[in-house]
Structures are given as C-alpha cells and as structure tokens.
Amino acid sequence: MKKITLLLFLSFGFIHAQDKLITKTGKITFEASVPAFEEVKAVNESSSCVLNTATGEIASLSLMKGYKFKIALMEEHFNENYIESDKYPKAVFRGKIESFDISALSKTAKDFKITGVLELHGKSKQITVPAKIRKNDNKVEIAANFNVNADDFDIKIPSIVSKKVSKKVNVSIDFKLM
Numbered sequence: 001m002k003k004i005t006l007l008l009f010l011s012f013g014f015i016h017a018q019d020k021l022i023t024k025t026g027k028i029t030f031e032a033s034v035p036a037f038e039e040v041k042a043v044n045e046s047s048s049c050v051l052n053t054a055t056g057e058i059a060s061l062s063l064m065k066g067y068k069f070k071i072a073l074m075e076e077h078f079n080e081n082y083i084e085s086d087k088y089p090k091a092v093f094r095g096k097i098e099s100f101d102i103s104a105l106s107k108t109a110k111d112f113k114i115t116g117v118l119e120l121h122g123k124s125k126q127i128t129v130p131a132k133i134r135k136n137d138n139k140v141e142i143a144a145n146f147n148v149n150a151d152d153f154d155i156k157i158p159s160i161v162s163k164k165v166s167k168k169v170n171v172s173i174d175f176k177l178m
Contacts, residue, residue, distance in 0.1 A: 011028040021140050021177035023047075027061050029172045031058040032150070037164040042067035042078065049175045052141060056100030058114060058142075060093045060175075082155055083121060097133070105135035114144065119155040131173075141174040 026047035032040045047062040064085040069075040079085040095116015105111070109132035117128050131144040150157060150167040157165050 009142060016106065017080070019052055020055060021051045023049050023175050023177045026062075026175040027103045027174065028067075028174075030067070030148075030169050032169045034164055034166050037176075039070070040074065040165050042069045042075070044068070047173075047175075049142070049177060051097075051142075051177050053100075053102040053140070056097040058069065058095055058097055058116070060173075064089055064091065080156075084171075088121045093117070094119075094157065095129075098129070102135070102140070107134055107136055109134040109141075109143070121155050122154045125152050126156045130133045138178055140177045142173065142177070145170065147171070 023043060026049045027043065027045045029043045030049045031042065032115045034040075038144050044066040046061050046066050047060060049058065051058050065079060067075070067078065069078065092149050095114050095115055098113045098115060100112065112131045114129045114131050116127065117124050126144070127148075129146045131142055131176040133140065133142050135141075148169045148171055150169060155166060
C-alpha cells in the first residue's frame with residue numbers, strides 16, 4: 001500500500017511539474033539613453049522566469065548586479081548610486097498572462113497582455129505589459145517591450161547627469177522557457 005501511495009504521489013508531482021516552464025537564462029535589457037549623449041544601456045542574461053501553463057501565472061526575478069554595461073564606471077554608478085544594489089539586490093515581477101492558453105500557441109507569435117506587480121528599488125507598482133508569445137518546439141518564447149519611469153520607484157538621477165540619463169527607461173525581455 002505504501003508503494004502505491006508513493007507511486008501516486010510521485011506521479012502527481014511529475015504531472016504537476018509539467019504545468020511549469022522555467023528559464024534561468026532570460027534576457028532583460030534596459031536603456032535610459034538620451035539623444036546626443038553616451039548610450040546608457042545594460043543587459044542581464046541570467047534572469048529567471050517561471051510560467052504556470054495551467055493558470056497563466058508568471059513570475060520573474062532579476063539580480064541587479066547581473067546587469068552589464070559597456071562602460072565599467074556606468075555599471076558602478078548604476079549599482080552604487082542609482083539602483084543601490086546592496087540595499088535592493090533584485091527586481092521581481094509577479095503577474096498573470098491574460099487569456100493564456102498554451103494549447104492555442106503556435107510558431108507564430110500572438111499578442112497578449114501581462115498584468116502584475118513590479119517590485120524594484122523597494123517600491124511596488126502595478127503594470128500591464130504587451131507581450132508576444134509563441135511556442136517553438138518544446139519552448140515557450142515570451143518577448144516584451146515596455147517603459148518604466150524611474151520616479152515611480154524613487155530612483156534618483158543626480159542633477160549633474162540629469163540631462164544625460166532618461167527617467168523613462170525602456171525595458172525589453174526575451175525569455176525562452178522549457
């Protein structure tokens with residue numbers, strides 16, 4: 001009897017696990033550049049994301065020190081002065097993909113809205129993000145592009161560089177979940 005119970009428990013756990021797709025190599029890029037000044041852009045290629053395919057619930061985690069800039073001094077200022085990575089080490093998004101149905105996905109990307117809460121720099125804000133989602137082989141690919149306002153998260157841009165760094169930050173994500 002114990003063997004049957006254990007087998008059922010393991011089978012249920014395996015089936016339940018199939019409802020979740022993950023990545024630990026998600027790519028998030030942000031850009032806060034201003035025309036005529038040096039590019040302010042960083043990429044993090046080690047962001048995590050989990051998608052519950054049964055419910056459309058989605059969560060993402062990105063470590064702030066994982067963002068890499070072309071210029072080391074920019075990266076240092078980002079971590080120490082702007083985002084304060086030691087105090088606020090991560091950004092977290094928790095939400096839901098509206099009207100998500102994995103069986104309706106194909107190789108052609110479809111438009112979806114993802115609504116949830118973005119936690120960044122100790123602040124939380126409800127956001128809605130337009131996304132393109134497709135299923136390619138055994139992966140679900142999510143691509144999105146949206147803007148975040150630095151003021152919404154109390155990210156201070158020093159007056160000395162305020163004309164060189166935009167408060168409107170463009171964020172793009174590229175997740176391939178398996």
